[in-house]
Every structure is written in C-alpha cells, then in structure tokens.
Amino acid sequence: METETLIRRLADTAEPVTRLSPPLVRLAHWLALGVPYVALVVLVMSPRPDLAAKFADPSYIVEQLAALATGIAAGFAAFASVVPGFDRRMLLLPLPPFFVWLGSLALGCVQSWVQVGPAGLSIRPDWFCFPAIVLVGMIPAISMAFMLRRGAPLTPHLTTALGGLAAAGIGNFGLRFFHPQDASIMVLVWQVGSVMLVAALAACAGRYILNWESIIGIARHRAASVK
Amino acid sequence: MAMLDDSRLRTLMRSAQAGDTRAYAELLTTITPRLRRMISNQRRFLQHADIEDLVQEVLLSLHAVRNTYDPERPFIPWLLVITRNRLADAARRYGRRTATDEEMRQMAVTFSAETANIRAEELGDPDALRQAIEQLPPAQREAIEMLKLRELSLREASGASGTSIGALKVSVHRAMATLRRTLRK
Numbered sequence: 001m002e003t004e005t006l007i008r009r010l011a012d013t014a015e016p017v018t019r020l021s022p023p024l025v026r027l028a029h030w031l032a033l034g035v036p037y038v039a040l041v042v043l044v045m046s047p048r049p050d051l052a053a054k055f056a057d058p059s060y061i062v063e064q065l066a067a068l069a070t071g072i073a074a075g076f077a078a079f080a081s082v083v084p085g086f087d088r089r090m091l092l093l094p095l096p097p098f099f100v101w102l103g104s105l106a107l108g109c110v111q112s113w114v115q116v117g118p119a120g121l122s123i124r125p126d127w128f129c130f131p132a133i134v135l136v137g138m139i140p141a142i143s144m145a146f147m148l149r150r151g152a153p154l155t156p157h158l159t160t161a162l163g164g165l166a167a168a169g170i171g172n173f174g175l176r177f178f179h180p181q182d183a184s185i186m187v188l189v190w191q192v193g194s195v196m197l198v199a200a201l202a203a204c205a206g207r208y209i210l211n212w213e214s215i216i217g218i219a220r221h222r223a224a225s226v227k
Numbered sequence: 228m229a230m231l232d233d234s235r236l237r238t239l240m241r242s243a244q245a246g247d248t249r250a251y252a253e254l255l256t257t258i259t260p261r262l263r264r265m266i267s268n269q270r271r272f273l274q275h276a277d278i279e280d281l282v283q284e285v286l287l288s289l290h291a292v293r294n295t296y297d298p299e300r301p302f303i304p305w306l307l308v309i310t311r312n313r314l315a316d317a318a319r320r321y322g323r324r325t326a327t328d329e330e331m332r333q334m335a336v337t338f339s340a341e342t343a344n345i346r347a348e349e350l351g352d353p354d355a356l357r358q359a360i361e362q363l364p365p366a367q368r369e370a371i372e373m374l375k376l377r378e379l380s381l382r383e384a385s386g387a388s389g390t391s392i393g394a395l396k397v398s399v400h401r402a403m404a405t406l407r408r409t410l411r412k
Contacts, residue, residue: 006283007255010290016246017294083295084308152292154312212316215291216284223287 066101071169082151108184137171157206164202
C-alpha cells in the first residue's frame with residue numbers, strides 16, 4: 001500500500017479517542033479498585049488476632065508502609081512508562097521505599113542474630129506466602145494489565161515487571177494483616193522473595209501482554225479493508 | 228523535526244483526537260516527509276521500500292496510541308519517542324532476520340556447489356542430496372524448498388505457507404540435521 005493511501009485510510013477510519021488520564025489519576029483509579037478488594041480478602045481470611053498489638057510495633061509499621069509505598073510507586077511508574085515522552089526517572093520511583101523495606105528487614109535479621117544467635121536466622125518452609133500474595137494481589141494485577149494495555153508498549157518487560165511489583169507489593173501489604181509471620185528472615189525470604197518472583201514472572205510475560213503487533217494489527221486490518 | 232511548527236501540530240493532533248479526520252490527514256501528511264528523512268538518515272543501508280515500510284509502521288504506531296498524547300505537552304518529543312522505539316524494534320527484527328538469512332545463504336553455498344566445497348563433500352553428491360530432501364517430512368521439505376531453493380525471505384515464506392516464522396525456523400533446523408544424518412551414512 002502506498003503511504004499516501006495509508007494516510008488517507010487512517011484518517012478516514014479514525015474515530016474520536018478518549019485521552020489517557022495522567023499516571024497519577026490512573027493510579028488513583030487502580031487503588032480505588034484494588035484497596036477495597038484487598039480489604040475484602042483480609043476480612044474473609046480473618047485479621048490476625050494480634051493485629052492491635054502489631055500497630056504498636058515500629059518495625060511492623062515501617063515494613064508495612066514500605067511495602068505499600070513500593071506497590072504504589074511501582075504502579076505509578078508502570079502507568080508513566082506507557083506514555084511516550086514520560087520522564088524516565090519515574091522508573092526509579094519504587095527503589096527508595098523498596099530499600100527502606102529491605103533495610104528494615106535486614107536490621108531485624110541483625111537484631112535476631114544478636115538476641116538469639118544463628119537460630120534467629122533459621123528458615124522454615126512457608127509455602128503459604130506465594131499463593132496468598134497472588135490471591136491478595138490478583139485483582140490489582142488483572143486491572144493493572146488491562147489499564148496498561150491502553151498505553152504505548154514502549155518497554156513491555158519493564159512495564160509489566162513494575163505492574164507485577166505494584167500488585168505484589170499491595171498483596172504483601174494485605175497478607176501481613178492476616179498472616180502472623182513476622183520473623184525478619186522469614187519475611188525476607190518468603191514474602192519479599194514472593195514479591196520479586198511475581199515481578200519477574202510478570203516481566204517474562206511482558207511481550208505477551210504488551211506488544212505493538214497486537215495494537216497495530218487492528219489499525220492495519222481496518223486500513224486494508226477500506227475500499 | 229525542528230523545522231516543524233510544534234504548536235500547529237499540537238492543534239492538529241488535538242482536533243484529530245476529537246475525531247476531525249481532515250486535521251488528522253493534514254497532521255500525518257505534514258509529518259511523513261520528516262519521518263522519511265529521519266529514518267533514511269538513521270538507516271542509510273536500507274532500500275527505499277524498507278524505509279517506506281518503516282515510515283508506515285511509525286504512522287500506524289502513532290495511530291494506535293494517539294490516545295496517549297497530552298495536548299498540553301509538545302507534540303514532536305512524543306512523536307520522536309514513538310519513532311525511535313519503532314526503529315529500535317525494527318533493528319532487532321532486522322538483526323534476527325539477517326542472522327537467519329545468513330544461515331540460509333551458507334546452506335545454499337554448502338548444498339549447491341558440486342566441487343571444491345568442504346561442506347558439500349562432507350554431505351555427499353547433489354543427486355543424493357536431492358533424494359534426501361525428497362524423503363524429508365512434508366513440513367521440513369517445504370521449508371527447505373521455500374527458503375533454499377526459491378530463496379524466499381522468512382516473512383515471504385511465512386506468508387506463502389501460512390506457517391509462522393518460528394515454525395519455519397524449527398523446520399529448517401530439523402531438516403538440516405536430518406539431511407546431515409542421512410548423507411553421512
């Protein structure tokens with residue numbers, strides 16, 4: 001097809017579009033859907049009996065806020081990454097809260113070592129964490145995928161990794177409201193580990209969820225079928 | 228791109244997003260020559276037809292994600308990001324295609340030369356080769372015939388046969404392995 005013909009057909013078949021909202025607005029919409037769902041899962045799973053006491057535990061509060069902030073920052077970065085011309089420094093937004101999260105857990109590990117010795121760093125199986133994080137992060141993950149597909153697939157793997165990190169971060173935040181596992185090494189290995197695994201799996205799925213071919217194919221087909 | 232009037236393009240794009248087809252056509256017509264020049268400057272080794280393919284791919288990409296443009300922001304940087312992203316994608320595809328086509332060219336040299344070709348001597352005479360090709364499973368034989376004998380590109384062969392590029396690569400790889408085994412007996 002000649003380019004001039006393509007131009008004419010693209011113009012003739014172009015319908016009005018709904019502009020993408022700014023990343024901050026999209027983040028708010030995503031949280032408005034995700035947070036009630038997380039709260040519902042926590043209620044269904046029954047909040048941990050020592051929750052009131054945990055609110056007085058500084059390390060619990062820091063780690064929860066850091067997990068939540070990591071999820072929110074990653075969500076914003078994901079929404080920004082599908083807008084051509086966005087400030088690429090936004091991609092680094094999840095790093096500070098993530099380092100706070102890791103730092104708090106590392107400090108907890110050191111404290112356990114000092115108080116209890118090597119036994120304080122023993123790792124036991126806790127296979128509940130990964131499926132629980134997936135369950136709590138499921139609706140945020142699905143809604144994130146649908147919302148990201150409205151943008152431009154500029155960096156598919158990085159975008160979906162950020163989306164996965166966002167959903168899993170929120171998932172971990174919810175998990176610790178009903179799963180009474182607070183040993184720093186256990187949280188580090190099983191919970192943060194699960195969050196990173198979800199982000200890695202999401203990155204692998206990048207080109208299947210976000211790719212130019214699927215969105216261009218529709219436009220190409222329409223332009224080709226114009227008489 | 229610096230020669231284009233960004234404020235005019237912003238206005239046209241804003242109208243195009245609202246459904247003004249004339250504004251949209253004017254926008255695309257205005258940016259196309261600049262795109263063509265930019266792509267041919269960055270990809271001097273490409274033929275005219277390939278450059279035009281890239282221009283059309285950028286236009287289709289812009290069309291597909293026109294909802295992501297914010298009229299409060301400059302238009303040209305938005306367009307440039309899309310253009311560079313698509314050029315990078317095309318370069319990766321070209322690199323993969325060139326690597327596979329090179330493999331195909333080496334195979335053509337190996338199997339077509341009758342004399343003084345070490346690979347051909349290893350694998351046997353041309354008549355035995357032809358017989359071995361005919362004994363290949365249908366998918367492998369078809370892949371060899373299209374890519375080696377008719378020297379189609381992977382994309383052309385995929386379009387002609389309805390087989391995906393990935394499946395064609397697998398068939399050719401297996402065919403070569405089968406032929407080596409057969410002709411070394």
